[in-house]
Amino acid sequence: MGSVLPSADYITPTHGDYALFSVGQRPRVPRHPTGVVLAQNEAQVVKSVLCAQKAGINHVVPRAGGHSYEDFSSQDNAIVVDIAAINYVTVTANNGDTGLAKVGAGARLGKVYSDIFNQGGFNFNGGTCPTVGIGGHVSGGGYGMVARQFGVAADRVVSIRMVLYNGTIVVANSTQHQDLYWAVRGGGSGSFGIITEFVISVFKTTQNAMFKIAFDHTKQKELLAAWMRYFPSSDARLTTQYNVDKHGSTLVGQFLGTKDQVQKMIQDSGMLSLGGIKEQTWSDNCNSVGAKAFMWTSSCDRVDILNVPTYLSQNDKEYSKSKSDYGSVLLPQAGIDAVVDGLANSPDWAWIQFEALGGVFATIPTNATPYVHRDALFSMQYAVSMQKGQDRTAPNYQWILNYEQSLKPFVNGQHYQNYCDMDIGPNYGVAYWGQENFDRLKKIKPRYDPHNIFRSEQSVPLQ
Ligand SMILES: Cc1cc2nc3c(=O)[nH]c(=O)nc-3n(C[C@H](O)[C@H](O)[C@H](O)COP(=O)(O)OP(=O)(O)OC[C@H]3O[C@@H](n4cnc5c(N)ncnc54)[C@H](O)[C@@H]3O)c2cc1C
Structure with missing residues (x-):
């Protein structure tokens, strides 16, 4: 993964960095925004939202990590507010096994995982890709390798701060702006305003056994049937992904316990007795940040993979x-x-x-x-x-x-x-x-974005 240092904080079509910043990391769909603000703090987000409308551009698009598969975090003729630099991570409460962390909504998951671990040994139940931004990830749910025990990332969001169309900043949680709090935890990324901060509930997972087992292509159907019969109903401490292509398949997973315990479970699934194993990697006693690294490197020691840059390079586009x-x-x-x-x-x-x-x-x-x-x-x-x-x-x-x-x-x-x-x-x-x-999201939308300033092809519509 590459890193760049932008030479301006407002990028327009004539700027040399426009090709890089006008689109996100998945730019299959061509996009041509009017400009991209590289916001460094919440005050700049407010200013961007207000200035855009003052200039007659009534379309503002938040971007965090830029990983939207349809590049929804860029839109034609809109102002993109890229908040990747708003990426602080601070553990604010440590109650032993659990805690709270304030996270700038532009932080990439690798930074979130490293920083909460370094500030108290905490874990968070987000996805596997270190460069995904927490802003978009939580806004859509967020499935990761402890999901069967802790749910999606959105389930452990305690509070958010959001900049609305008129520059107002609201805090939404279980006691204020409850409907908005409900909506942003998985409903309609970029539909209501720009989230600048999350407070997330973090926790400790001290025992993590990791595994990756690669199979050849000979028993694809039997393996899939066995995976399906066992893993969606297994012990909740065990989360697995099963990846299949035409050359073979890989079972990868995290168990919140020991290697011996999980090896027995995988035996019970029947997958190992089908044969065709090409390679297997097991890691016992992985710490929780090593477990995140394992998903990309097959090693709990390669935590360097979580050192993500603020802005990614042209070579990272896919x-x-x-x-x-x-x-x-x-x-x-x-x-x-x-x-x-x-x-x-x-x-x-x-x-x-x-x-x-x-x-x-x-x-x-x-x-x-x-x-x-x-x-x-x-x-x-x-x-x-x-x-x-x-x-x-x-x-x-x-x-x-x-x-x-x-x-x-x-x-x-x-x-x-x-x-x-x-x-x-x-x-x-x-x-x-x-x-x-x-239906509930559609009722909430006009209360927070009455002019549909925040929209994409699949945002919550204004009716
Ligand atoms: C390589 C890769 C691996 C992935 N792995 C996983 C995985 O393991 N689990 C999983 O669940 N998903 C995974 N995803 C999907 C990922 O969760 C989504 O693409 C997510 O929406 C990306 O968030 P982002 O901030 O990086 O993207 P962006 O493109 O910046 O944002 C996505 C959407 O959210 C909106 N948005 C972004 N920031 C904000 C904000 N601050 N306020 C309001 N709206 C905002 C944008 O406008 C856009 O509509 C993966 C994606 C990729 C490309």
């Missing part, structure tokens, strides 16, 4: 196309056939990732936050590589559209907002949040 689905029932054999046989016809690089739900998810009501997918058993994220400049007509894009169709009979119609996908079409609100939560 053009793949992703989609997601949720399953409420185990895939039948025909569904397993569709997953594996479809991949066999995939272009150069294509991949599907299963994430186990169950555990704590199954205990949280579907309307507790906008993140509705509590009663699903698993999610599926699938992706295909694309080249810069390619659009829907590219063979790779056509492949993923066909793959999606082949999986449709076996999934529940829900999609994950953090794996956003413009192909969902006008029904995105129900697909991301469910009808009841979407």
Whole structure:
């Protein structure tokens, strides 16, 4: 991952850094904003929101880590307020096993994980990619490797600060602006205002056993069936992802306990006895920040991977196309056939990732936050590589559209907002949040953004 030092704090189309900052990290969809403010503090966020409207630009877009799959954190003819530099992380309360941390909403997850660990040995239940920004991640939910025990990242947000369209700053939590507090924990990133700060509840996970087991392609269908039967209903301390491509598959996971205990569980799943193991890496007694590093490096010692730069470089941009689905029932054999046989016809690089739900998810009501997918058993994220400049007509894009169709009979119609996908079409609100939560989000929207200043193709609409 590269790092850059911008030479200005307001980037317009004639500036040399415009190509870099006009779009996020996933710029497959071309975007041409009027300007990009690289805000250094909350006062500059307020100023940007007000100045944009004074200049007649009634469209403002927040950007934190810039990882939106559809590049929603940039929009044509809008002012992008990039808050990557608002990335402080301070543990403000330490009660032993739990604590609170104030986090600038532009902080990348790698920095959040390192800083809360260095300030008291704490952990947080966010996603695996160190360069994802907490701003967008929490706004869409946030699934990571302790999710089956602690839920999504949004579940442990205690309070937020937000800059509204008129420059007002509001604090939303369980006692003030409760509706807004509910909405921003998984509902409609960039729809209400610009979050500048989160207060998150942090915790300790002192025992972490990590593992990665790579299989060859010979028993793909049997392995997937075994994963599905066992892991979405296993002990909540165990969270796994199962990644499949046409060359083989990898089971990767974190268990909040010992290696011996989790090895027994994986034996019980039946996956190990199917054979075809190419490689396995086990780590016992990993600390919680080492566990984050393991997900990218297969080593608990490589915590340097979490040293993320504030601004990423042009080389970090990536053009793949992703989609997601949720399953409420185990895939039948025909569904397993569709997953594996479809991949066999995939272009150069294509991949599907299963994430186990169950555990704590199954205990949280579907309307507790906008993140509705509590009663699903698993999610599926699938992706295909694309080249810069390619659009829907590219063979790779056509492949993923066909793959999606082949999986449709076996999934529940829900999609994950953090794996956003413009192909969902006008029904995105129900697909991301469910009808009841979407209706509530639509009622909250006009109270905080009455002129629809904060919008993207899939924001909460103003009605
Ligand atoms: C390599 C990679 C790995 C990933 N791994 C995981 C994973 O393990 N688990 C998981 O759940 N997801 C994962 N994701 C998806 C990721 O959570 C989403 O893409 C997320 O929305 C990115 O947040 P961001 O701040 O980086 O992106 P941005 O593009 O900056 O923002 C995404 C959306 O949130 C809005 N937004 C951003 N900041 C704010 C703010 N401060 N206030 C209001 N709205 C804001 C933006 O306007 C935009 O609509 C991954 C994505 C990538 C590219």
